[in-house]
Amino acid sequence: MPVTDEAIEKIKAMIVDGELRPGQRLPKEAELAERLGLSRNSLREAVKALSLIRVLHVRQGDGTYVTSLEPDLLLDALGFVVDFHQDDTVLDFLEVRRILEPAAAAMAAAMPDEDVAALKDVLDRLPREPSLEELIANDLEFHRLIAAAAGNPVLCSLIEGISGPTTRARIWRGLTEEGSVERTRDQHRAIYEAIAGRNAELARSWMTVHVAGVEQWLRDTLGGTGSAL
Template identity: 65%
Template sequence: MAVTDLAIEKIKQMILSGELKPGDRLPREADLAERLGLSRSSLREAVRALTLIHVLDVRQGDGTYVTSLSPDLLLDAMAFVIDFHGDDTVLQFFEVRRIIEPAAASMAAQRMSEEAVDKLAEVMSGIRPETDIEEFVAADLEFHRQVADGSGNPVLASLVESMSGPTHRARVWRGVTQESAVARSLAEHDAIVRAIRAREPEVARSWATVHVAGVEQWLREALILPEG
């Protein structure tokens, strides 16, 4: 294991063991390096890496702190990376969506309150096939966010959101180029809502799979990838 990786692992173990908790300040660099048996340069590199992924927060003139470690904060780094990938790579993110969003819909069917289901139904209520595509995609993103929140699992909800936003361009593209894409999506959204309201987790899972897989399949067929 590289020295920097070892330093990262040792700091991670301090957090996982509870020795360092969210909001705690790290010991002075010299003291921590000696305690962990590391050089100060290796420790510094580890802190830099953990800061980039929002595990640590370096406050100039104050010290280095463990962040809140909330899922949405930690997954910001993932969304940042996703934004820099090309259209061919976005297919991989749709594959992940096809795995996690049906699970979120299934859990929502078991855990979502009636009030939350009513709000979910309202998200797409004003959308029509002739609606401006940007307006439709914004409502679509909100729909998926609410389903994920309804799962009652904040880690899963953050994963869904981190995967959903970066596929925005592909969704707009589909809405512009594929005839009846909006009408089809509206029907699938409605089926998901009805399954959640009926407390049928497997039906909700199935419709969510159909919904995400449909966009993924369209993109596979529409995307022109380079030869070789």
């Protein structure tokens, strides 16, 4: 195992074992390096790596601290990884959305009344004849509210993290498929009504139809063109 990886694993073990807790400052570099049997250079590289993925936070002139370790903070790194994936993997992200988002919609059927009202407000704000930009922004906000209302921060962060790569596919569909705008509006309304009616399984079904429709359209389109976006 490379020395930097070994250093990362040793710091991780301290956090997992409770020796270092969220918000706690790490011992001074020389002390920690000696304690872990590492060179100070290896320790520095490990701290840099763990800072990038939001496990540690370096405060200049103050020291290095363990972050809150909240899921939404740690999963921010997912968006960084997702950005490296090109459009030929967008179907993979749509498949994951098709797995996760129906579950979120079903869970969101238990959302408080004020959140139901906020979801309706998103639908009502969409103009009767929206531009493509307005439709996509509205679509992203609609899905974000449902993911947040599911009440699971890990699920919400995962959905938000993988949403980006599928945005371009949604734009492409809106530009090329006749009736896609009305279809999106109608499906959003059906999802909302299922959630407002506290019908978890109906919300799950409509979200599956909604996400699977984009996925199937893209599969058919790419199969016809033989190329990715």
